[in-house]
Amino acid sequence: MSKSDVRKFTEDQVKNLYADVHSYILQRWAPRPGYEPPIVVKEKGLDFWDARGKKWLDFQSQLFNVNIGMHNKKVIEACKKQLDELVYASPTYPTLPKIKLCKKLAQIAPGDLCKTFLSNSGTEAIETALKLAILYKERKKIIGLWRAYHGSTFGAMSIGGSKWVRSPTLPLIAEFDHIPPPYCYRCPFDMDYPSCGIQCAKNLKYVLEQEAANSVAAFLGEPIMSGGGLLVPPDEYWPMIRKICDEKDIVLINDEVMTGFARTGKMFAPEHWNYAPDIDVFAKGITSGYIPMGATMVNKRIADHFEDKSFGHSFTYSGHAVACTAALATIDQYYELKLIDNCAKRGKYIMEGLKGIQERTSIIGDVRGKGLFLGIEMVKHRETKEGLAPLELVKPDPETNPMVYLQDRCSDEGLAFGMSMGGSIVRMTPALIVIEEQIDQALQIFEKAINATEEKFSLPTKE
Template sequence: MPIPESAEGRRIYEEDRAHVFHSWSAQNALDPLVITRTEGSRVWDADGKGYLDFSSQLVFTNLGHQHPRVVEAIRDQAAALCTIAPAHANGARSEAARLVAERLPDGFDKVFFTNGGAEAVENAIRMARLYTGRYKVLSFFRGYHGATQQAINVTGDHRRWPNDYGASGVVHVHGPFLYRTQFHATTEDEERDRALEHLESTIRFEDPDAFAAIIVETIPGTAGVMPPPPGYLQGVREICDRYGIVMILDEVMVGFGRTGAWFALDNYGVVPDLVTFAKGVNSGYVPLGGVGISRPIAEFFGDRPYPGGLTYSGHPLACAAAVATIKAMVDERAVEHAARLGEEILAPGLARIAARHPSVGEVRGLGAFFALDLVKNPVTREELSPYGSSNAAIGAVLAACRDDGLLVFNNYHRIHLAPPLNTTEEEVREALAILDRALEVADSYVETSAGGTRDEPVLEGVPA
């Protein structure tokens, strides 16, 4: 993308390139967009060009940018009490913990605050190991849990590979994903049953008495928005109960309204033992994450110290932002609005788009959380961009979106749509129109002589 034309934009860009070391990137290849203003579902670059933000950045601005109630709460908290050590009680932290616990399943009365999702995962695993007296942890390929030492090693995508020095005790399995099935399944029921059989077989061969925890994203997000088939999470719950394993649901990306429910687990009627959260809890305005703790595990630490903590655990500014975010979501009915956007606009709109574009192999999602699986070959389902990389084809599609004023979340061959939960219907239709045009670029890369018959694109995860 071009370097900003404005003097201030150029200064920001040049200082970034000179001094900022970016995550997940080859530094010399970076060409970052300079953002200088945000509001609601839109952001503006240094030259004044506006974009619809359908990435919610890294899927965290659930209430959009610069929400006045959240900004005011941070300002008021800073004026009253900027910071205090975790050992002291304060009003913002106490109220944030109460509001989070009220939205977790019955029996979740305690919340341990962290600075983000990866630290929440680290501490949830530590709690499970201490509670069970066991060490092994089972996680899923196509899962992502963060970039700290333990979190990256329970992660199941290729980003783990260069960091895989601490994988002792971590076992990975395949989860259900019918579109790219590992189990030669032809129906959701077959995929569910075979995935559960694979999971339990792995546990048996790895020693059931060795496993402290199973950690799973309720709906895998970064890996492609893959809602599990009906009954799968209940099956995981039953396996955990059978072998005395702690069930951890990672709700870092999908919690706080993203799927049209307060937590994605609410869509599936499953109750885990620990829940990790972050991102949408305060729309990412100040870093905050945490672990929701079920009563038996909380009581285990009632008379024995929990050996873990963070300097900024439950930071007052972050917790004040969480309180304001949750209360605003209630008052504005943001969760219900997200569910309606998914059912009435995003799902049918994306289905129509998929029917027009041979590059769209599958559409998956619910609420304000969708992904398009883009393919080079609609018969073989070969990805538009190979696993673990981005090529010129997907780069051209993303550029077409950006040039037309739309920012999307991208991972390899997929385009993810995750707008703020309070995005208007008109903004969603505007974004879909831009996406429709951009997919003509993707279509130009589709092989036309593959032979066979293309499967009709399907929409997964939306309730019938």
């Protein structure tokens, strides 16, 4: 795409647009008075352009969802065709795209996950999973992981373990409880792998044994926790959790809103560890953002249970025909463009690059991830491991907050990436079509921004 294809706005027009942004759009998370996020007007591949005509390199896949890259012609054409043919039917009536999509998901999903309830977002898909587990087991309690983010509605916030998300609206659902996550860089049990014996997994068993008999319906976790800090568990973790759930007769729910659909170098993250959940939750990469969609899949046992029992649950836009078409076309793209393979290969390349930056600079504490799902934990000093900056949800200021400064320096050069709510953690998650030149460019900008941050705040500091 050439620069001339991008719609041009005068500076006065841009100023008016920002005035409207500030007057009419309710801000999310951390408001920064006067801050001007890019007003996105055009997108292609990993690039997008803002109203000022500036080109950005997107290493966040927008909101970790545009896995196949922006403006994929095949998906857009498929959606246009579907719009001409059939736009919407009540969820009471199956449509051809809905039938085809649910069948496709059953063919590619882990284990014996076989039936799908479609929704419009990850949050709705999580809510669906919680309700399914509670009804299936006829028990009220669900255990999740501290630090996790599963969405912003009350059920999702309750099972989520992010204090930033939970605190403002406490109390939440009292029956939902949490255990510490597998966070090796800052082990909650103050132990080291492998001598820890995977205490974080064993802790689930311990907690279940303290609970009243038949009170816990399910355990819910992301195969690799995203919002909580891009936490890659030890290889033993998920097989151990699977075994504990079986022994204790509870449902294992995975939240694969982030990790699903090739993001980690496998189509679904449980494939890394050879296990399957009983309920799996998808969104984001299922349609790559072309149309919103969430999906909750259940295994045969749970599917059979609901053959003759009511599942009182409905969304008007459950299985919207155009969304199903977008999902089918997106799934085709993962295979046609060999994106699973590309993700694994480019993931290794970017990981090597990041390790190199870690050696040449002093404020990267840890680099971790799988495929193109990468986390970089920033510290003031590697020995003390003190986080580079606390998360500030109110008026974060680049003059005093090194994480915000770092991100702003990258923005100056047109590099977009994500931060984790769980602390000083950068998330790099480019679209799976990324090529080496784009990685080199992004890493160059990132390293320069780190150098600028070290200089500005006289880092590393030992406090």
